[in-house]
Amino acid sequence: QNLGNDQLYTFFVVAINENGASLPSSVLHLNIAQYLQDIARGTRDAGNPIAAVPSAPHSLRLDGKTATSLTILWEPPELALPTDRFRYTIHYSTVKTPNSTSKGVTTSSSSNSTQNTTTYNITQTSSTALKLEALKPNTQYVIYVSATNDMGDSRPSETLLAWTDPAYPAFVETPTVHPTSLVVEGSSVTVLCIAMGSPPPTVSLYIAGILVHQDVTRHMVTVVNNITRNMTDISCYADNGYGTPMQSSVTITISRKPEIIAAPVTQTSLGRPVTLRCEVDAWPRPSVVWWRDPTVRVPIIHGGNYKISIIDDDKSKGFFTMEVLIKNVNESDAGEFYCFARNAFGTDMKKIQVVVSPPVHLPPEVSECCRASNMTDECIDACDFDEITLDKVLNRDVCIPEFDKLVRCAADGSDHRACCSQRGVPGSCLDWCRQEPVDDNKACLLQWAPAIFACFDEGREVLPGPPCNVRISSLSDTSAFVQWDQPDKNPDQVELYRVFWRVLGQHIALRNDTAGTSLEINLLKPGITYEVAVKAGNHKGTSVLTSTISYRHGASYVSSASTQDGASVGVAVGIAFAVLALLLGLVVGGWWGWRRRSLLMGKMSHSGSQTGISFENPSYIKEQNGDTVQIAETPNGSLNGTIASDLNRGPSTNSNNSSINGGTSIGLNGSSGSNGFGIWSTQHDQQINSNTPGFEEDTRNNRKYSRFNS
CATH class of the missing domain: 2.60.40.10 (Immunoglobulins)
Structure with missing residues (x-):
């Protein structure tokens, strides 16, 4: 009775007997005015009693802090049943307008005003400690705690006001390595990284640029086993998200x-x-x-x-x-x-x-070629005497780019890559062996120039130069006639010529071989521009390609029946002439083929394993890396399909004598074949591979010049 109308009362009970008193019961909270208002509103039933709940948690305090975290502790409710199991709710928020300017810790026994004006973040725990994380640096927070059991929520605890630390960038010291004096390859070392910063930084250990260990700490110790000789650079790296990260390194010597x-x-x-x-x-x-x-x-x-x-x-x-x-x-x-x-x-x-x-001697024309190539005055003396003086190039950096000119003159129009490959010249330097520039002049010059020039000297008397005076004229809408003169260099050494032609701008070329100095090419189209090149070769190697000539194909074929009255006479004369020419061609061509084949077979048996005809795909006309070199070394004496008696025959039916390039052997002097164009086609370059007998090629991946034996 006589309770105040607007007062909050707390009730608890203690049991007493002659032996003493019990622990207090749970606490009953009652405000008479609030209670009557709740009944009047219908939010509370007058028939249900008010339940007793635990007292509030108390002794709220700060245990630790960083720039982004606060650790708080509290005591459980004093007035509660011994069997109560509590779950605590922590309420926290930034202080918008703090009353105190001190960046310390302030507690307040009354939290009503703060609770009414602030929106709180809430988290729960069953322990009496919690670390609040992801907070703002240099910011004041208000915190309080309430307890909950099966009967309901307690009153809030006192309020805690606490500041987070200011943030400052990470700093890391030079790594400390143990042992400090003798680190032996294969042993273990201990590395200590010490870092500072607020919030605590993420520390990373790198050895030889590789991440070994990482942790969020201020002191990180790492044991590294099985040290290798390249693990000389050790770095500690620290970053906490504020300012510029820091790295500190040390270089150790590994025995x-x-x-x-x-x-x-x-x-x-x-x-x-x-x-x-x-x-x-x-x-x-x-x-x-x-x-x-x-x-x-x-x-x-x-x-x-x-x-x-x-x-x-x-x-x-x-x-x-x-x-x-x-x-x-x-x-x-x-x-x-x-x-x-x-x-x-x-x-x-x-x-x-x-x-x-042996010493590399230059013929007089090489010196003349060097002067014609406009070699600079500082470098002209490298090829001005009988012997090449490579030191005069090596000792002058300005002369190293000029060495390409000396190579072009000394190669003398021949392709020496077979010899260079046998001497071990790597693929990166092989282009010098065929008068083409290389990517790394100095590396090739330092180690391989003597071997390359020795090949030039070795091939000077046995390899032919390129054919001369290449020319072409139209025969019909689909064919043309290519002619050339013998090479100026070693014309008597030529065993075969190879002719290449393709549409201007295309990569794939057609090619055919002949022992003479002319060839009819077919499958041409009127109005299309072609480019044509020729090279000479024998069983030891080839010349380089001639300069390409561009040729726009046009119909130059004229019918013998120019008028209607003379048609029958012209046809009769033409037929008679064609029959006589065919018979004469078969007789002469058969004798010449037999004679040529006999000579070649004799030369092949004399040359041993080096027999064959060496040619290459002319794709390097436009692309330096697209070469394909072929050497026909078939054991039955058929060189690239047809070079001697097969020149005047029809299609070969014997697989042992067929063309290894996949084309059909067709008579070049009028005898018909399966395609009827008088050539054997080599347009299917993809058929040539490492399993094709007697071919050698530049491997596209590493440009190494290699030979595939029969």
């Missing part, structure tokens, strides 16, 4: 046994200086020696014709270059040289094969 890298073959010529090099990767610094024979330990001694040196790499610790300079190469220097290195952790040895070629 390791020697590893040597050296070019397996070095080409040189008599009388020239040459330097042999071995790149050594080792630490500590190894002891090194050059040997001619490691089994009996025959050394190369510094002095006289040899100069030995070891050069440290200023940029990378543990990298050295062993060099031996042979001042004047003689025949005894040909053979094997060995570079050997040893330190406390092991040894390594590599072999260098020195190939010595």
Whole structure:
């Protein structure tokens, strides 16, 4: 009785006997005025009693904070049943207009005013601690907690006001590596990354540019096992999303046994200086020696014709270059040289094969060609004497681009790639062997120029030059007649000519072979522009292609019946003449074919495995990388289908004598065949592959010149 009309009362009960008092019961909260208003509104039933609920959580406090988080603790309700299981609801929000300017922590026993004006974020937990995350840096928050059990929600706790820390960018120290003095290849190291920042940064450890470990922390320790020699650069990287990330690095030296890298073959010529090099990767610094024979330990001694040196790499610790300079190469220097290195952790040895070629002599016309090619005055003396002086090019950077001109003059119109390939010249330098420029002049010049020029010298008397004075004239709406003169260089060495033609601008070309200096080409269309080129060849190789000539095909065929009155006479005379020409052609052509084939068979048996005719697809007219070289080396003596007796025959029915290019052998002097055009077609280039007997080609992927044996 006598309760205040607008007062909040709390009721709880304690049981007492002669032995003492019990714990308090749950708490009953009652406001008489609010209770009567709820009954009047119908929101509360007067017949249902008011349930008792736990008292409010209390002692709300801040346990820790960062720029983006607050950790809070509290005590459970004091007035509650011992069997109650609580779930806590945490309410928090930023303070829009804080009353206090202090960036500390403030608690308030009354939260009614704040609750009425602020929208709260809510999260729940069953423990009495919680870390609030994803908060704003340098911001004040208001926080309170309420407890809930089966009977209902408690009153809110006191209010906590707390500031988050200001944000500042991440900072990371230089990595600390243990052990600090001796890190051996294959062992383990421990790396410590120490970083600072608010909020705590994400720390990443990189070794040799590869991410090894990552964590959100201020101290990160990582153990790295099985260290390799390339793991010298260690970096710690820190980023917390604010400001600029920071990286700090250290380079360590890894003790390791020697590893040597050296070019397996070095080409040189008599009388020239040459330097042999071995790149050594080792630490500590190894002891090194050059040997001619490691089994009996025959050394190369510094002095006289040899100069030995070891050069440290200023940029990378543990990298050295062993060099031996042979001042004047003689025949005894040909053979094997060995570079050997040893330190406390092991040894390594590599072999260098020195190939010595005879001096390369230039004919007088090469010097004239160099001057006609407008070689600069600084470089003209490289080909102004009997012998090529490569050092005059190597020692002058301005002369290296000029070397293409010297190669073009020395090749003398022949394709020497077969010889170059046999001498080990790599695909990247093979274009020099056919008078075409290469991508890396200096690399090819340093190692392979002597071998290439030795091939030029070797092929000077045996390889033909390109045909001369190529010309073409129309025969009919679909055919034309191509003629050329013999090469100026080695015309007596020509065994076969190959003619290429294609529509101007297209990649795929047709081709056909002949032993003479003319050829009829068919399947042409009036009004279409074609380009034509010819090359000469024998069983040792070919010339380069002639310059292409453009030809617009037009009908030049005129009927013999020019008038109606003379038609019958003209037809009769024409038929008679055609029959006589056919008979004469068969007789002469058969004899010439038998004679030519006999000569070729004799030459093939004399040449052994090098027999055959070497030609190539002319696709490099427009594209430098599209070559296909063919060598016919069929064991039955049929060279590229028809070169001798087959020239005047009809289609071959014997598979052993058929064209290996897939075309049908057709008589060129009027005998009919399956296509009726007087040629055998090679338009299906895709049929030529590595299984085709006796072909050799430039592999398109690596441009390596390779031969597929029969």
